Amino acid sequence: MRALRLLNWKSEPELVEVDEPTPGPGQVVVRIGAAGACHSDLHLMHEFEPGTVPWNPPFTLGHENAGWVHALGAGVTGLEVGQPVAVYGPWGCGTCARCRVGVDPYCENPAGAPVPGGGGGLGLDGGMAEYLLVPAARHVLPLPDGLDPVQAAPLTDAGLTPYHAVRRSWGKLPPGSTALVIGVGGLGHVGVQILKATTAARVVAVDTREEALALAREYGADLTLRSGAGTADEVRAATPGGRGVDVVLDFVGVDATLRLGAASARTLGDLTIVGIGGGTLPVSYFSVPYEVSIQTTYWGSRPELTEVLDLGARGLVRPEITTFGLDQAVDAYRRLRDGKVAGRAVIVP
Ligand code: NAD
Ligand code: ZN
Ligand code: ZN
Incomplete structure (x- = not known):
């Protein structure tokens, strides 16, 4: 089959022929219906080097995947060949306290995971191919009615990641509150929708x-600002009393x-960093408002993916x-790098 593989760090991926995977016990092969092109893949291609993460090329790209069950390994129950499914992307050990509740991104036993801190498209072969081997059936989620693989694929990362980030701040987003979304690309334009659908902010x-x-306005943003010196x-100024935003x-x-996030946040607010842009924020006693919580987040949990798919289906x-197409995937990534993609670019093999 054809697969878009990253062969070396600091290089663009190449479309090559590889063997079709077959499922071992407990595993599932998914026929790919769609695989999203994430900006993280650009960081992988252009910025990562040996030692940045605990795994290395070669591997097939594509960490947001959906399609149809193609083949089931011995012992897999509850799934049927031909069934439309989404693939939960972070693949932990499956047995630690975090993995048992579906929080694979923060697996406490990375040495027991198929690849430490990664998944398909992140150290292991991903979904930019005709078929994807999923190492454990628990990562394969049946699609709810009303959702097809093309819509579902971006929800597994561009949906799940902002959903997790928004959800953990739900308590700070009552009526009268304000949320600030910085960067309205693949993740951000879904983030705007999740904020509108699940909070009163x-x-x-x-x-x-x-x-x-323009995309942010189309999906319900109340105010949009071109970033610059006075943003x-x-x-x-757009928040009650000029106090600042509750959640960034x-x-x-x-x-x-x-800097923009820290200067916009309100006392007791949340500043959540999802983008992997490599910046730093100096923090000292007077540099951020009192009791602003600053955190990074990585992906989201399996139960949260079920909730995101439900939001998508509705x-x-x-x-x-x-x-x-797969043969246009390299071009799709170039467009993403050049800021020429609206929302998400999705590869349909
Ligand atoms: P994208 O390229 O689709 O979107 C990025 C958006 O940010 C674009 O609209 C761009 O115009 C805008 N932007 C760039 N520089 C800006 C600036 N200085 N000020 C305001 N806006 C700016 O990217 P994406 O796929 O949505 O990914 C966004 C980031 O999130 C990437 O760094 C990616 O690696 C990261 N990411 C993190 C996780 C996680 O779990 N933490 C998951 C997926 C992606
Ligand atoms: Zn991603
Ligand atoms: Zn684990």
Whole structure:
């Protein structure tokens, strides 16, 4: 079969022929219906080097995947060949306290995982191919009615990651509150929808690109701002009493956006860094408002993915998608790098 593989660090992936996978006991092979192109893959291709993460190329890209069950390994029950499914992407050990409750991203026994801290498309072969080997059937979630693999694939990361980040701040987003979304790309434009669908917060969205801001407005952002020198003041001016926003979700993570987030947050607010932009935020006693909680988040839990798929099936969260064939995948990533993708680019093999 054809597969888009990252063969070395600091290189673009290549479309090559590889063997079709067969499932071992407890495993599932999924025929790929769609695989999303995440900005994390650009970090992988262009910035990572030996030692950045505990795994190395070669592997097939694609960590947001959906399709149909193709083959079941011995002992797998509860799934049927041909059934439409989404693949939960972070693959932990399956037996530690975190994995048992579906929080594989924070697996406490990474040495027992198929690859430490990764998954398909992140150290192991991912879904930018005709078939994907999923090492444990628990990662394969049947799609609810009303959701097809093309819509479902981005929900497994561009949906799940912002969903987790928003959900952990639900208690800080009552009526009258404000949330700030920085970076309205693949994750951010779904983040805006999740905030509108699951909280009462006013949503302010910031991006460098006008097209991204137009997308944010289309999906319900109450105020959109082109980022620049005075953006934090504009954000604060849009909050009651100029006090600042209750929750900041930074889907970029460079110095400028971290500064913007810290300067926009309100006392007792949350500043959640999702973007892997490599920036740093100096923190000292007077540099951020009192009791602002600052955290990074990685992906989300398996129960949360079930909730996101439900939001998708009910039409409350609908990723904006442009599809590309496998032979156009390299071009899709170049467009993503150049800021020329609206919402999510999805590869349909
Ligand atoms: P994307 O390229 O689709 O979107 C990024 C958006 O940010 C674009 O709209 C871009 O115009 C905007 N942007 C860039 N620089 C900006 C700036 N200085 N100010 C304001 N906006 C700016 O990327 P994506 O796939 O949505 O991923 C976003 C980030 O999240 C990436 O760093 C990615 O690696 C990371 N990510 C993290 C996780 C996690 O679990 N923490 C999961 C997936 C992706
Ligand atoms: Zn991703
Ligand atoms: Zn574990």
